Amino acid sequence: EVQLVESGGGLVNPGGSLRLSCAASGFTFSNAWMTWVRQAPGKGLEWVGRIKSKTDGGTTEYAAPVKGRFTISREDSKNTLYLEINSLKSEDTGVYYCTTGLGSSSNYWGQGTLVTVSS
Amino acid sequence: DIQMTQSPSSLSASVGDRVTITCRASQGIRNDLGWYQQKPGKAPKRLIYAASSLQSGVPSRFSGSGSGTEFTLTISSLQPEDFATYYCLQHNSSPRTFGQGTKVEIK
DSSP, X not given: OOEEEEXXXXXXXXXXXXXXXXXXXXXXXXXXXXXXXXXXXXSOEEEEEEEOOGGGTOOEEEOTTTTTTEEEEEEGGGTEEEXXXXXXXXXXXXXXXXXXXXXXXXXXXXXXXXEEEOO | OOOEEEEOSEEEXXXXXXXXXXXXXXXXXTTOEEEEEEOTTSOXXXXXXXXXXXXXXXXXXXXXXXXXXXXXXXXXXXXXXGOSEEEEEEOSSXXXXXXXXXXEEEO
């Protein structure tokens, strides 16, 4: 059974940093392109960014609002995806989901982790 | 960036109604589009991939159509469990972009 489990969310001061994790199981993580999606309270879904598999180059892409502040990385030996968030702003508040398979016939999502940016 | 314009933003319908939701892409995206259902407090669930392919396990009352710039999600006979918010997502180019969402409410 495929599982994606996010963790690392919490309450952070504006300007602070946080690292989110997504632990994967039930599929060959090293072959997967992984994506982060977020959702502000009461708002729609927003694509944050993506990392390719290492065999496909391991490159990352980001949405404009987060470029330069967010960093996506992966540790294939631990089947874990990361999202490092710096210089947090109030508009970064929301639930962060990891997902895979957006472009394939199988698609999986984690349950999400809540990030709250407030003083 | 490709903009996805989804309409309507909300609709009220009754059980048994036929419901149609549309997404328009600002440029051609072939059939690189998925439709997602999200219920409050839950992660999104994909219903349709490649614009018209039904995700395994999803009821056949859901269908998708379209290619290029115009896409449609149809629910042939709305069921109580279908009241939710629906989103389209293009994965033709980066950044990937979602539609604004359509909230389907009970009339």
